[in-house]
Amino acid sequence: MSLSAEDLHWAPGGVPILRGVTLRLPGRGVLGLVGPNGSGKSSLLRLMAGLRRGTGGAVLLDGQPMARMRRRDVARRLALVEQDAATASALSVREVVALGRPPRRGAWAPWSAADEAAVAAALARAGMQGRGDQPWATLSGGECQRVQIARALAQEPRELLLDEPTNHLDIRHQLELLRLLPHLGARVVVALHDLNQAAAFCDEIAVMQDGRLVAQGRPAQVLDAGLIRDVFGVEARIERSGAGLRIAFF
Amino acid sequence: MSLAAAMRRLPAGGLSLGLAPVLGAAAAILAVALAAALMLGDVRVGAADVAATLGNRLLGLSLPVDPIREGIIWHYRASRAVVAMACGAALAVCGVVLQALLRNPLAEPYLLGISAGASAGAVSVIVLAAGAGLLGVPAGALAGAALAFALVGLLAFGAGGGTERIILAGVAGSQLFNAATAFIVASSADAEQTRGILFWMLGSLGGVRWPDAALAVPVALAGLGLCLWRARALDAFAFGEDAAAALGVEVVRLRAGLLALTAVLTAAVVSLIGAVGFVGLVIPHAMRFLVGPSHGRLIPAAALAGAVFLTGADVLSRLVLPGQVLPVGVVTALFGAPAFALILWRSRGRR
Ligand SMILES: Nc1ncnc2c1ncn2[C@@H]1O[C@H](COP(=O)(O)OP(=O)(O)O)[C@@H](O)[C@H]1O
Ligand SMILES: [Mg+2]
Numbered sequence: 020m021s022l023s024a025e026d027l028h029w030a031p032g033g034v035p036i037l038r039g040v041t042l043r044l045p046g047r048g049v050l051g052l053v054g055p056n057g058s059g060k061s062s063l064l065r066l067m068a069g070l071r072r073g074t075g076g077a078v079l080l081d082g083q084p085m086a087r088m089r090r091r092d093v094a095r096r097l098a099l100v101e102q103d104a105a106t107a108s109a110l111s112v113r114e115v116v117a118l119g120r121p122p123r124r125g126a127w128a129p130w131s132a133a134d135e136a137a138v139a140a141a142l143a144r145a146g147m148q149g150r151g152d153q154p155w156a157t158l159s160g161g162e163c164q165r166v167q168i169a170r171a172l173a174q175e176p177r178e179l180l181l182d183e184p185t186n187h188l189d190i191r192h193q194l195e196l197l198r199l200l201p202h203l204g205a206r207v208v209v210a211l212h213d214l215n216q217a218a219a220f221c222d223e224i225a226v227m228q229d230g231r232l233v234a235q236g237r238p239a240q241v242l243d244a245g246l247i248r249d250v251f252g253v254e255a256r257i258e259r260s261g262a263g264l265r266i267a268f269f
Numbered sequence: 270m271s272l273a274a275a276m277r278r279l280p281a282g283g284l285s286l287g288l289a290p291v292l293g294a295a296a297a298i299l300a301v302a303l304a305a306a307l308m309l310g311d312v313r314v315g316a317a318d319v320a321a322t323l324g325n326r327l328l329g330l331s332l333p334v335d336p337i338r339e340g341i342i343w344h345y346r347a348s349r350a351v352v353a354m355a356c357g358a359a360l361a362v363c364g365v366v367l368q369a370l371l372r373n374p375l376a377e378p379y380l381l382g383i384s385a386g387a388s389a390g391a392v393s394v395i396v397l398a399a400g401a402g403l404l405g406v407p408a409g410a411l412a413g414a415a416l417a418f419a420l421v422g423l424l425a426f427g428a429g430g431g432t433e434r435i436i437l438a439g440v441a442g443s444q445l446f447n448a449a450t451a452f453i454v455a456s457s458a459d460a461e462q463t464r465g466i467l468f469w470m471l472g473s474l475g476g477v478r479w480p481d482a483a484l485a486v487p488v489a490l491a492g493l494g495l496c497l498w499r500a501r502a503l504d505a506f507a508f509g510e511d512a513a514a515a516l517g518v519e520v521v522r523l524r525a526g527l528l529a530l531t532a533v534l535t536a537a538v539v540s541l542i543g544a545v546g547f548v549g550l551v552i553p554h555a556m557r558f559l560v561g562p563s564h565g566r567l568i569p570a571a572a573l574a575g576a577v578f579l580t581g582a583d584v585l586s587r588l589v590l591p592g593q594v595l596p597v598g599v600v601t602a603l604f605g606a607p608a609f610a611l612i613l614w615r616s617r618g619r620r
Contacts, residue, residue: 070511094517101511107374108507108562118508121501122517174516 021046021081021206022097022178024067028075036062038230039076044178044208049200051217051238052210054227055251060210061102063227064180067208068099094122097178098171098205102186104163106155112166113151116141119173137173144203145169146195161192168196172203179205183212214251218242218264226250239264288566291559295573299354302580306350307342310587314338322347348479353583353597354576355485356542359534361556361575362489362496364549365567366527369503371432374612377549378414378535381435382442384546386417387539388469389446389453396457407484410536417442418532471598472543474583481541488537493572495530499523500564507562545598547605548575554612578604 021044029037037059044050052060065071067078069085078085080096098119106115119141120134142148145165158166164184171179181200185193193213197220200207211217217224218238225235228250234241242264247255254269307319321332322342360378367376378384390413394405424438447470454466467473496503502523505513514520538545556570582600589595 065511068515070514090514090519091517094515099515101515104508104512106507106509107372109557110507110562114561114563115507118505118516121505124501126498126501 022067022208023079024063024076025079026076027063027066027073027078029062029066029071030074031071036230037066037073040227040230040232041076042067042225042232042235044206045223047206048222049207049209049220051221051224052208052227053212053214053217053224058227059230060227061182062230064099064182064208064210065101068097068180069093070099091122094174096176097180098174098176099180100164100167100171100182100184102182104167108155110155111151112142112147112153112155112158113138115155115166116151116169116173119170122174137175138169141169141172144172144199146199160187161189161196164188164196168199168203172205176205179203179207181207181209183210185211185213185216214242214247214266218266242266288560288570291556291570292573295570295577299573299577299580302577302584303350303354305584306353306580307346309584310341310346311592312338312341314342318342344478348482349474349477349583350580351482352477352485352541353474353580355482355489356538356545357548357552357575357577357579358572359485359489359492359538359575360545360548360579361552361571362493362568363531363534364553365556365564365571366496366503366531367549368553369506369564370524370527371435372506372509373432373435374554375436375550375609377547377553378531378538379544379546379548380443380550381417381439382421382446383414383417383439383532383535384539384544385443385446385450385470386413386415386420387411387536388544389413389449390416390536391540392450392453392469396453407537407540410540411533413446414532414536414539415529417446418528420445467596468543469539470544471596471602472545473586473594473596473598474542475594477541484537485541488534489572492530492534493568496527496568497565499527500568503527503564504562543596543598545579545601547598547601547608548579550612551601551605551608552578554608 023043024040027037027040028035040059040063042063052063054060062071066073069078069090072086080088080093085093116138117134120137124134139148142151145168147162147165147169150162155163155166168181168184184196188196193216197216200209200220209221221238223236224238224241226233226241226246233250234246239259239262243257244255247253247266256267256269258265258267304316304319308314308316318334318338319342321334322339324330324332325334325339326343364377367378367381368374387410391406391410393413394409398405421435421438421442424441425432425435450469451466454469502513502518505516505518510520552571552575553567556567556574560566560570579597579601582604583597586595586597586600589600
């Protein structure tokens with residue numbers, strides 16, 4: 020059951036941004052969200068994280084409308100990593116990751132061994148072990164993304180929503196981050212730009228166009244020349260090799 | 270070594286000392302400031318007189334001490350020091366909370382125009398509803414503070430600016446409310462009824478007595494407790510309000526609640542000692558540098574340091590011009606204006 024959008028509409032100020040999206044997460048693994056700029060990927064992720072209220076339809080968490088849940092209960096279930104997190108606070112890496120713990124603690128509960136262990140485990144999973152004392156302001160773009168992912172993991176979520184985490188990363192760090200996704204111990208929804216990467220690293224792909232979900236399924240089923248032409252407006256040739264798939268653009 | 274070089278050598282992330290040594294040091298300095306507040310002034314008294322007075326008043330002893338001196342120490346200086354501590358702590362905590370919620374390093378009650386609004390509200394009650402009960406003046410100050418919040422928020426966000434513009438809106442609001450205060454005080458022309466334009470714009474602890482402490486201390490302690498209770502939610506604002514919401518904070522409810530709390534704290538302070546500026550600016554930044562940005566540490570540290578700062582500023586304001594009353598806000602501004610400049614200077618790299 021987990022997380023789903025059901026006929027979700029969003030029209031802030033009357034301008035329709037999402038026009039009836041129904042998206043159900045696969046039982047396990049990584050779901051890639053692809054689509055042109057402005058197709059509504061970020062909007063969908065924000066609504067599915069409960070940061071904005073839809074103007075129609077619903078976001079369900081285990082069949083419950085998220086709109087009726089307490090924010091704290093939502094934060095114990097799912098975590099969001101937004102594009103371009105920035106702060107003026109002089110926080111260390113450990114302090115940033117520790118921000119993920121309050122949903123799991125009482126207001127007066129002292130910092131516990133379990134909290135410490137969760138932060139250490141999250142840092143290790145995100146490949147940032149031993150970097151806890153480094154100031155956030157001194158991290159590279161890729162390290163910032165990893166620390167934000169570690170912060171999200173410290174919430175111990177069952178669903179993890181990532182908005183274009185590979186942005187601004189060089190190709191090696193992009194690949195490192197994408198390889199990390201299946202090992203985060205959560206169902207992952209990740210907005211991606213690169214169709215080849217989406218095909219290679221995602222168990223399922225959902226394609227957005229103009230506020231609608233136009234296809235969802237395994238990469239080999241969904242991605243074909245016709246859909247790429249319709250959605251992205253470019254000519255492409257699909258080369259299949261065994262289970263894999265490569266897209267060449269013209 | 271030049272000043273610029275010295276400042277460059279300051280660690281950008283601050284010192285992040287442990288909370289215990291900072292609280293310990295602040296408590297020791299607070300004790301010194303308190304002793305100074307009780308001993309220094311137009312009439313100097315010795316440590317023995319102070320000790321005897323405190324023994325008699327607090328422990329029920331009957332030590333020999335000149336009754337006039339005991340009266341000065343207990344009724345004038347002790348009450349004044351206690352109110353200074355409570356108001357300094359309240360203003361510093363307001364600064365911490367406003368800077369976190371508005372994500373603006375210059376946010377504090379005075380620069381946001383909240384203190385000016387509270388002054389205007391208090392003056393209105395005193396002049397227009399003469400003879401209002403004891404709660405009338407703080408209530409008027411609270412109404413003024415709430416009005417100032419509404420106006421400044423409307424100016425900042427209605428103009429499509431957001432949190433960067435809020436200080437500009439605060440300047441506009443301050444000017445407006447200060448003009449209203451000056452107009453009301455001047456037109457009432459009743460020196461008995463009003464405490465003067467200087468009091469409402471720069472503050473003074475001169476008229477403070479023990480009954481004032483009965484308002485200042487509970488309000489400051491309650492405000493401190495509530496802010497400590499929400500310390501982790503304030504931490505969650507480090508990456509913005511959407512990030513805070515994603516971390517389980519009910520952003521709208523928290524912000525409404527804490528902004529209302531800062532309005533109450535500011536109104537209580539202003540109704541007692543007038544509009545004292547810059548405590549909420551200097552102290553949070555200094556403490557963030559010393560103990561780091563985590564609010565569980567920052568809030569208690571700022572409360573203590575704010576108490577020390579305002580007590581010390583009050584002592585200075587009594588000593589600088591013998592026989593004259595220097596508004597305490599003049600002293601806090603002498604420290605605050607350079608701090609304002611330093612904050613601007615240090616934040617220039619981030620733009
Ligand atoms: N709060 C908002 N109010 C109005 N329009 C918005 C808002 N947020 C996003 N949009 C618009 O919605 C469209 C989709 O944006 P977005 O979800 O960021 O797309 P994507 O992430 O796929 O690039 C864009 O045209 C954007 O300008
Ligand atoms: Mg986007």
